[in-house]
Amino acid sequence: MSIMVGRKAPDFEAPAYHKGKFGSVKLSDSLGKWVVLCFYPGDFTFV
């Protein structure tokens, strides 16, 4: 599956840390809302 604007974002479910708790995020739970996904190289990196 290739990533392309105008096409569906691949759904996923993954573990997450959120406000003091461990849980999980399922992208499709945000259907009906706008989403910003921000990948970044790593915690404790400088930028």
Place this chain on the structure above:
Amino acid sequence: MSAVADKYPVFQELGVDVYSISVDSQFVHKVWNDNELSKMVEGGVPFPMISDAGGNLGKIYGVYDDKAGVDVRGRFIIDPDGVIQGMEVLTPPVGRNVAETIRQIKAFQLVRETKGKEVTPSGWQPGKVTLNPGPDLVGNVWKVWNPKDNK
């Protein structure tokens, strides 16, 4: 990531769910939040910090660097139908411009609200002129919009 967290209230106003993703474990996310990010953003990171151990999500989204073993700086704007409207991918040394992400979301929201009857020219900001695509606009953009309008 603190820059995104700092603007979280704006994302909330726009009805946007924000998720950050790196290959670090959720345990490291916690320590980073508690020991550093919370010193830059009051209350710490307000959105879920996703763990992409192994880079599987990064691979799916085309942002996993298998030589470095990390997800590079990829940012995706997804609409309420789950469709990717915007993406930007940077190598690690240069950070994002969160204001530009917010500008793009506002533009995509306007296009969606008008069902595409209005589109936004380069550098558009809320309140600035939009364009109405159609036969009458062909060859006539110069009458309604000029690049210098962006100033």
